[in-house]
Amino acid sequence: MRSEVAALVLIVGACTWAFRYFPLRARLHDLAAGSVLGRFLAATGPAAIATLFAAEVMPYLQVAVTRQLPLLTGIAAVLAAFAWRRSVVVATLAGSVTFGVISALVAS
Amino acid sequence: MSMKGGIGHGLHRGTCQSVDKGAGHPLAARMSDAVKMSFGQGLAASVPLILGYAPIAFSFGVAATRSGLTGWEAVALSLIMYSGAAQFVAIALLAAGAPLVVAAATLIGMALRHVLYGPSLLRHAGADGTTRHAWAWAFGLTDEVFAAALGELARGRRFSEPFMFGLGLGAYGAWLSGTVAGAWAGGGALAAWPAVNAGLGFMLPSLFLALLLSMFTRAQVPVIVVAGGVTVAVTVLVSGTAGLLAGMLAGAVAGVWSAGRQRDAV
Numbered sequence: 001m002r003s004e005v006a007a008l009v010l011i012v013g014a015c016t017w018a019f020r021y022f023p024l025r026a027r028l029h030d031l032a033a034g035s036v037l038g039r040f041l042a043a044t045g046p047a048a049i050a051t052l053f054a055a056e057v058m059p060y061l062q063v064a065v066t067r068q069l070p071l072l073t074g075i076a077a078v079l080a081a082f083a084w085r086r087s088v089v090v091a092t093l094a095g096s097v098t099f100g101v102i103s104a105l106v107a108s
Numbered sequence: 109m110s111m112k113g114g115i116g117h118g119l120h121r122g123t124c125q126s127v128d129k130g131a132g133h134p135l136a137a138r139m140s141d142a143v144k145m146s147f148g149q150g151l152a153a154s155v156p157l158i159l160g161y162a163p164i165a166f167s168f169g170v171a172a173t174r175s176g177l178t179g180w181e182a183v184a185l186s187l188i189m190y191s192g193a194a195q196f197v198a199i200a201l202l203a204a205g206a207p208l209v210v211a212a213a214t215l216i217g218m219a220l221r222h223v224l225y226g227p228s229l230l231r232h233a234g235a236d237g238t239t240r241h242a243w244a245w246a247f248g249l250t251d252e253v254f255a256a257a258l259g260e261l262a263r264g265r266r267f268s269e270p271f272m273f274g275l276g277l278g279a280y281g282a283w284l285s286g287t288v289a290g291a292w293a294g295g296g297a298l299a300a301w302p303a304v305n306a307g308l309g310f311m312l313p314s315l316f317l318a319l320l321l322s323m324f325t326r327a328q329v330p331v332i333v334v335a336g337g338v339t340v341a342v343t344v345l346v347s348g349t350a351g352l353l354a355g356m357l358a359g360a361v362a363g364v365w366s367a368g369r370q371r372d373a374v
Contacts, residue, residue: 004208005181008198011212013188016219021246024226024239036364043363044221044356046320046328050335051355052193052218053316058343060313074310078317088252088318089160095314096163100307107302 069106074099144236144266150274153260157252157275158282161192164315165283167308168195169290170298175203179291186287190247190280194218196312197352206349214349217356225254232258233267241269248276251319330366335359 060071074095081087081094145153165186172182177199185195194215201211226246230237253276261267298305320332339355346354 001178001181001184005177005202006184007208008202008211008215009181009184009188012194012198012215012219013190015216016189016191016194016222017247019219019222020226020249021243023223024230024242024246027227027230039364039367040360043328043331043360043367044224046323046331047335047356047359047363048218048221049316049320049323050332050359051339051352052197053313053320054336054339054355055343055348055352056313056316058340070306070310074314075317078314079321082318082321086322087156088255088315088322089156091318091321092160092311092314093163095317096307096311099310099314100303100305103306104303 067106070099070102073102142264142266144268145260145271146268147270147274149265150271150276151278152274153256153271154253154275154278154282157256157279160252161279161282162286163308164192164311165286166290166293167311168192168199169287170293170308171196171290172199172287173291173294175199177202179288179294182291183284183287186284189215190283191215191219191250192283193312193316201349204349210349214353217353221251222249225249225251229254229257229261229267232261236267238269241273245269245272245276248272248280250279253279255322327366328363331359331363334362 057071060068077098078091078095082091085091168186169179169182172185172195173179177185182199185198189195189198197218198211198215201214206214226242226249229249230239249272253272256275257267257272260271265271298308324332335355335358338358339351341351342354343351
């Protein structure tokens with residue numbers, strides 16, 4: 001294993017574990033929800049997910065509009081499946097399967 | 109895991125809000141009569157996570173080896189980092205040759221949201237919220253494990269550390285075995301299956317959109333809009349890595365501003 005990969009894995013792994021564990025012991029749930037730090041931390045999750053979604057979708061938008069049918073149907077499938085089942089699992093699989101099937105149909 | 113992601117029970121906002129109502133709520137009385145959840149119940153509750161994690165972990169293993177990582181490096185990421193979305197970003201950063209400091213800062217910033225999960229879980233667990241073995245089960249407190257545990261509590265079940273071990277072990281096992289299978293299959297494994305390849309490639313956008321929906325509230329609209337807009341703008345103008353960092357920071361700052369305005373309005 002390359003040293004830079006090992007270092008990255010160990011540093012990020014240790015920090016991720018620390019972020020998951022120490023707030024449990026530090027009784028951070030007693031932190032005032034209205035404090036600036038509390039509000040910042042509360043917004044970090046949705047901000048991270050929105051950022052990742054935007055970053056993931058951007059490459060799909062760089063093709064011609066006429067070739068974006070798999071993207072549009074995939075997103076529609078996620079929205080519909082989540083509205084139906086309220087399940088992240090079902091919605092994710094529905095979007096992925098729909099994207100794959102429509103991609104195959106468009107390519108054929 | 110933004111996948112950290114990965115996936116789990118859709119977190120039903122209504123039921124979780126009901127838990128927040130405290131000891132005076134009927135759910136509190138129901139919880140006091142219920143038996144604490146066991147290790148086996150945790151494993152059973154992890155089944156949806158296993159179904160969701162396995163294909164994503166497989167696609168991670170394939171993507172990692174396709175981008176030049178060895179099989180051992182791919183497995184090490186899942187074994188030690190165990191943070192889905194961050195792992196995909198890690199292989200992109202490594203493939204792009206990002207400096208260690210930049211890569212680590214990016215991934216640590218992505219992991220920061222996990223700070224909230226433990227306190228939130230304990231608040232919902234109430235008096236059952238013990239942390240004696242939390243040093244171990246907290247390792248598996250991903251986005252989806254957190255959401256699944258919160259979902260069980262919202263249904264009136266009682267928190268226990270064995271339950272968290274069972275839930276976390278099922279999810280971790282699926283993530284690891286999926287990664288091993290994907291890394292073993294190799295980067296060219298899906299070349300003959302373009303539709304499957306395309307579907308797996310769209311797994312992450314689907315996951316992030318579904319996670320966004322699961323935590324969506326009207327108050328978070330400014331956070332989501334600002335984070336998405338800044339990500340696109342900075343990615344186009346500067347780079348993808350800068351776009352990720354700028355998007356997250358701008359979205360979180362928008363959240364501070366938005367929550368402050370709402371509090372002032374009250």
